[in-house]
Amino acid sequence: MHSLGLRLDENLTIGELCEHLGELRQRPVRVAALPLPAAGPHGLWVSTEANDYIFVEERLVPIHQQQVILHEIGHVLCDHDASPVMSTDASRLLMPSLDPGLVRRVMGREHSDAEAEIEAELVGSLIGQRINAWGGQRTWPVPPEARAIVERLAALESPTHEKCNE
Numbered sequence: 001m002h003s004l005g006l007r008l009d010e011n012l013t014i015g016e017l018c019e020h021l022g023e024l025r026q027r028p029v030r031v032a033a034l035p036l037p038a039a040g041p042h043g044l045w046v047s048t049e050a051n052d053y054i055f056v057e058e059r060l061v062p063i064h065q066q067q068v069i070l071h072e073i074g075h076v077l078c079d080h081d082a083s084p085v086m087s088t089d090a091s092r093l094l095m096p097s098l099d100p101g102l103v104r105r106v107m108g109r110e111h112s113d114a115e116a117e118i119e120a121e122l123v124g125s126l127i128g129q130r131i132n133a134w135g136g137q138r139t140w141p142v143p144p145e146a147r148a149i150v151e152r153l154a155a156l157e158s159p160t161h162e163k164c165n166e
Contacts, residue, residue, distance in 0.1 A: 004020070004021075004024070004077075005020070005024065006020065006130060011130060011131070012130055012131055013131065014031065014066060014069055014070075014131060015031075017073070017127065017130075017131065018030070018031055018054075018073075021052075021073065021076065021077075022052075025052065025076075027050060027051055027052060028050075028051045028052070029051070029052045029053075029054065029073075029076065030051055030052070030053050030054070030140075030143050030146065031053075031054045031055075031056065031069055031140040032053065032054075032055055032056075032140050032141065032142040032143065032146060032150065033055075033056050033057070033058035033065065033140045034055055034056075034057075034058055034142060034150055034153065034154070035057065035058055035059060035154070036055065036057045036153065037153070042056065042057045042060060042064070042068045043055060043056045043057065043068035043069065043071060043072045044072070044153070045072040045075050045076055046146075046149055047076075048149075050145075051143075051145065051146070052076055053143075053146050053149065054069055054072040054073065054076075055149075055150070055153065056068050056069050056072075056140070066128070066131065067124065067125075067128065069124075070123075070124030070125070070127050070128045070131070071120050071121055071124040072120070072124075073123070073124060073127060074119065074120030074121065074122070074123030074124040074127070075116070075120045077123055078116070078119050078120060078123060080116045080119075080120065
């Protein structure tokens with residue numbers, strides 16, 4: 001905690017931690033809760049040129065949301081890179097309005113990179129010892145500048161199937 005510049009006697013909220021990290025990184029770290037695709041992860045770290053966004057599944061119980069957010073903060077602090085899941089050309093074909101590097105960074109990291117996932121979980125858990133779990137913000141609105149990203153993530157949700165009439 002000391003290397004992050006946090007006082008050892010400090011008991012932070014997630015919002016205060018994100019504000020502190022934003023100051024350290026010289027770019028805002030914003031958290032937003034939204035319904036993520038059912039088959040997808042519970043949280044995502046999206047790094048753009050101007051901001052870091054942490055998206056968390058809104059249907060999780062608050063303590064689980066907190067752990068997911070801390071896990072994603074662990075990825076931010078460890079500066080984990082995504083392994084490319086698609087070529088730049090394929091990315092441009094599928095999502096032409098998004099920067100291919102952003103697409104790879106968001107979609108490339110997967111749980112098969114066990115070392116990075118374990119490291120992020122450990123860092124998140126260590127920081128969690130300093131977080132006030134019972135106080136602070138319980139919901140995180142989507143910042144206006146992240147709405148386009150959220151709309152694209154929502155489009156990834158698979159359509160629900162209607163029951164067949166007998």
